[in-house]
Amino acid sequence: MSATTTSAPFSRAVVRAMQRLYPKVLADNSWDNTGLLLEAPFKPTARLSNTVLLTIDLTRAVADEAIALNSSIIIAYHPIIFRGLKSLTLANTQQQTLLRLASHGISVYSPHTAVDAAPGGLGDWLADIVTGSVTSPQEEEITSALPTPTPATNPEDPFLDAPKRPTLHHQRSSYRLQKPALSTSPLKHTRRSIKPQSPELETHKGAGMGRVVTFSSPQPLSKLLDLIGRGLNNPKGFAVAIPQTKTISELNISSVGICAGSGASLLADQDVDLWFTGEVSHHEALAAIEQGKAVVSLFHSNSERGFLEDVLRWQLEEVVGEEWGKMREEQRGEEGVEEALEDEEVRIEVSKVDRDPYGIVVLKEE
Template sequence: MSNLKNQDVIGILNRLAPKSYAFEGDKIGLHVGSLSEPVDKVMVTLDVLESVVDEAIEQDIDLIIAHHPLIFKPLKSIDLSTEKGRIIKKLINHNISVYVAHTNLDITSGGVNDMLMKQLNIETSDPLVYTDSEEIYKFAVYVPTTHEEFVRNAISEAGAGHIGNYSHCTFNSEGVGTFMPLEGTDPHIGSTNKLEKVEEKRMETIVPKHLLDKVVRAAEKAHPYEEMAYDLFKLEIEGEKRGLGRKGKLSKPMPLDEFANYVKKAFNVPNVRMVGAPEKTVHSVGVIGGDGNKFIQQVKNRGVDVLITGDVYYHTAHDALGIDLAMIDPGHHIEHVMKNELAAYLKKQVEERNMKVSVTASEIVTEPFHFI
């Protein structure tokens, strides 16, 4: 049995797609099971259907990581005559945990929308619909001059001190630190009950909120003192903007109908629905995985010629025509590209950490529609 726990793998996922990125009320996180259960085998899926759970049972999977929530609406009962009830029973009986990364995986850099743009071979520039921006903190740590470079390198490699295309950005001021080790301490410098004075540097840098814990841990590991002194201040400056969807530009403009066929082939779907004049010239492209109906005006305001999204409604299509926004609907299921992409990412991360965990992608096709 593995010494690793579900939380070890989920910790890697949460660094890619922090839970704080998710829309308010989104049903992300642990749905079934326990974070403290041992884990040897992980499977990534788009949807948690009964067929997917059966696949997981057959492969002795310990943890399912899904994009779409298993439990989206609160359950009033667990009826074993329903598919949802049978799924939950099988998961519990076979000790399989389910963890969900939904809108946080949509929004994050390298997430679902970037994966869709990669499938289209379109270079991504910015989020399509801004949701918020990263909070930025000032991190100041007091370091003896002997360990200045150790600590600077440690916090920089953990993600602190990045400004634009520059890394290792710090400001350092000299001073004298004082402390008195009390009974029961094991000081790096000094003796018990004797006041010590040490030449130190105050090293200041900036850190995005989602990396704070990682940076502080890295500093503590590199710092020689038993108790590291540091300050944190929230700054009134705007960090990296986050948002849903992605915007990109075609390397060569093409008519809408030609581009629609390109999308069809890129996602290997039997057909797509197209809104707009076939001869309309497409320069810029937006993509929102899943259902992007309610964002059409915001997308239009970003100067996009065509929006690729799923589940396009009849009235939304008319509204899009009214604002001269073309739309291409290849279906909600195109998000399945996240299975192999996320599995490959997690596999690489666990290998780099020498974690003995296998990561696979579900082979079950969860597209509910047939095209005739």
Template structure:
């Protein structure tokens, strides 16, 4: 392993320990390639798309940190006919290694879900945040976080204010909102508790009572069940709940590499071409 790749993987492990990832996940260094570029550059992205590969090659990146795993299940072959496999093959050809943190970055304190929690609490940071599921403990017995977050606002606010905060935090002009309709009547109850899960939160919210579910996407029947039971639902698009965290991750990675005194100049880039695959038109 090249010295720079080793420094990046070690830094990412300190930011989001892989032991925190969910058991179904596939995280860590998913593609290691021989170093070709003399530039020490990391490209941060949510998805490893064709556009991101082109951008990474153009910028002579040697490592891509892609939040979503580029390999999930067992593979019997690598071919250019499969777009995701083609992206990995192009990375290999250009000496670009790929690291994926996914749910490790969701679970860890200071990760994506905590960033989402900051958005719903507003400027005064008026709330208490705790994990939505059982806390994961470090070898020393300290809490390292868990999947999802439950925010309890100290000063309950209207649903309209929560919607406004979410749109401003995620820089979105449109989101999907399902208003709670217990007994078929829309509820105007003030919001005190918000359950949060980046990406797809339906299964994470199962059995959790809150005034609002905030996530990227949920299945149709999960939305129906939530609003019927008195829970408002806010859906923002899967990767829209994740992408805004990348500049924060860039700062964390920069600080970790500087603290480790990596011997050489390096750059941390956030992809300009990575974007949500669906648009409102």
């Protein structure tokens, strides 16, 4: 009788932790593909470390990083397998990445919209940012090869007349910092889900897709833009659309519709003053400002990436630790896993190479 093939005990503990925090039932399973997408066989003779690598997108560079870290499993927010596959070949770059990871014994789990919908998940993280309910972490000293930007003479004019040269900036892939502390003076507000989870889970009350934040009193758009910038670790810039007859200083915001990623389809029917999302099309933005709304568009994955370091990393350090302790007890005495079960260590790492495909070209004076 052949031996049963299974994944690494630690990887199974991580999957259980993710399903505790973000059950698959919370995902929009009408189109999404969440859960364990690659279950790599456990090799007792080539055991990996108890390391989880968190990323938004699973690219070749992230796979290299996981292999270098000797990770057991990657948590990739976006599913690398989205539609049915008829083959797995090296000719396709994404399939090549999956085959490489499998050959190294590294599994892949993707939670995607389950994270969006969960209470305390991505929707609430973005709501916390726009309401000032969390403070931005203090940055570590990071040496950069990029020159310091020259301040504009008119901060509201993104185009200066002086000769310039382009420099491409990407938002940092992770903060690598301490857990952010709660702010002492968040803006007073109420919040609700746009599309509540039905039926509601007893363990995840208040879950649902999207969020609407309603302020107790109208807030200047300029103040909210400052909160968003600080909450996202001060990116070089992000796109803002406003009605053509208005200026930023004239706009006050009473309500915000929030959706990570590409949010227009969820926000279009909401009676709110501001859309806060990762991506909208040209025509969707035009329709919004014609209705008197403002739009903040961060680039798709930049509306998601900071969540890995701000929230998910800390959640997993606790819950994976608990699940790994349980797994070690359950598997004790099982043949072939003795050495793996001796390792108590749990490491949660956030990818340093993961980034949105788009950066911002900042024009600088010669």
